Amino acid sequence: MVHGLGHNARMTTNAPVLTIDGPSGSGKGTISRRVAQRLGWHYLDSGALYRAVGVAAGWADLDLDDHGALVRCTFDTRIGFRDDAAGELRVLVNDVDATDELRTETAGAAASAIAAIPEIRAALKDRQRAFRQPPGLVADGRDMGTVIFPDAPFKVFMTASADERAQRRYKQLNDKGVSVTLDGLLREILARDARDAQRAVAPLRPADDAVHIDTTGLSIEDVVEQVLALVPREG
Ligand code: DC
Numbered sequence: 072m073v074h075g076l077g078h079n080a081r082m083t084t085n086a087p088v089l090t091i092d093g094p095s096g097s098g099k100g101t102i103s104r105r106v107a108q109r110l111g112w113h114y115l116d117s118g119a120l121y122r123a124v125g126v127a128a129g130w131a132d133l134d135l136d137d138h139g140a141l142v143r144c145t146f147d148t149r150i151g152f153r154d155d156a157a158g159e160l161r162v163l164v165n166d167v168d169a170t171d172e173l174r175t176e177t178a179g180a181a182a183s184a185i186a187a188i189p190e191i192r193a194a195l196k197d198r199q200r201a202f203r204q205p206p207g208l209v210a211d212g213r214d215m216g217t218v219i220f221p222d223a224p225f226k227v228f229m230t231a232s233a234d235e236r237a238q239r240r241y242k243q244l245n246d247k248g249v250s251v252t253l254d255g256l257l258r259e260i261l262a263r264d265a266r267d268a269q270r271a272v273a274p275l276r277p278a279d280d281a282v283h284i285d286t287t288g289l290s291i292e293d294v295v296e297q298v299l300a301l302v303p304r305e306g
Contacts, residue, residue, distance in 0.1 A: 087112075087207040089302060090215035093229035094264050094275060095179070096236025098286045098294060102229065103211035104160070105295050110209065110302065115202040116152075116160065117212030117219070118182065120195050122173040123150045123164045125181030130164075135184050142190045150198070176259065183263055186213075187270040213267060216278035225301050228277035229294075231286045236260055 089106065091099045100116065107114035124141070127148040133140045151163040161170045172178060185191055192214075199219050202208050210219065216226035231239075237257040244251050267275040277283065282301060286294050 084203055084205060086203050086205045087225065087302075088203055088215075088220045088223035089207070089209045089225040089227070089298070090220050090223045090278070090281075091209065091211050091227045091229055091298070092213055092215050092217070092275070092277065092281070093227075094236070094260075094267065096240055096260060097229040097231045098239070098291065099211050099227075099229045101291055102286075102294050102298060103209050105291070106298050107209035109295065109299060110207060110304075112207035112209050113202055113204055114160070115199060115208060115210040115212075115215075116162075117195075117199055117210065117215060119152070119162050119173060120150055120198065121182035121186045121191075122178045123162060123169065124148055124191065124195075125178050125185050126164050126169050126172050128185070129177070129181060135181060138188050138190070141185060141188060142194065145185075145191050145194045179263070183266055187266070187272070189272045192218075192272055213275045214273035216281050217276065218273045221278070226278050226281040227298055227301070228281040228283050229286060230283070233257060233260055233264070235287045 089110075089112070091103045091106075093099045100118075103116075104114055124145050128135070128141055128144050131144060133144060135141070149163075149165050151166070153161050153163065155161050161168055162173055163169065164173075196219065199210070202210065203220070210223070212219070216223055216228070234257065237253055237260050240256050240260070241251065241253050264275070284294060284297055
């Protein structure tokens with residue numbers, strides 16, 4: 072199924088939302104996907120929207136300092152999500168499967184710069200809220216619990232030490248045959264954290280009512296169980 076993100080917001084509902092915010096590498100992407108699967112809820116990877124705009128801007132050769140052009144690009148870019156046969160989430164940018172390009176450091180850096188532009192955050196707000204559909208939504212990002220779904224009944228703020236996050240990313244890239252240094256990755260992670268936490272709009276910060284989970288030294292399954300324990304289920 073393709074979840075199209077048209078320009079008109081669909082009606083939002085009162086479906087329950089579990090927000091999972093935190094810095095990159097905290098494990099929230101993997102955990103959010105698994106928790107959504109276990110609950111049978113929809114899943115929103117909000118970072119993919121910012122990355123998709125970054126990739127589209129790169130394709131159009133736009134200057135990251137030209138905010139007007141980037142805002143127009145945000146409105147003009149079609150972003151779609153679908154699950155492939157293996158159950159992996161694929162992201163379509165203007166109908167082209169850009170999943171692999173979205174995961175590159177270049178796309179991440181462009182997304183981080185783009186995410187600091189208030190008009191772009193505003194332009195993506197309704198597209199994110201449109202994911203709130205029955206039976207529920209797991210929303211993964213930086214401002215899910217603070218800005219996009221402040222009324223969400225379940226909120227998590229997930230962290231891990233910068234060293235552990237660098238190690239995880241190092242292993243991921245190494246497994247893919249990409250050669251990087253641990254030191255370089257740690258520096259990039261710290262720089263991205265600082266930019267995401269210090270920007271004027273929707274900086275990375277926990278919602279007052281978020282449950283904090285530090286995933287340092289924990290297995291994915293342990294964290295999934297901790298998160299699931301927050302969501303009461305029937306039966
Ligand atoms: O989660 P990620 O690494 O895919 O996010 C990419 C960038 O987008 C990251 O630098 C911060 C930004 N982002 C954001 O500002 N707000 C979100 N809800 C999600 C991501």
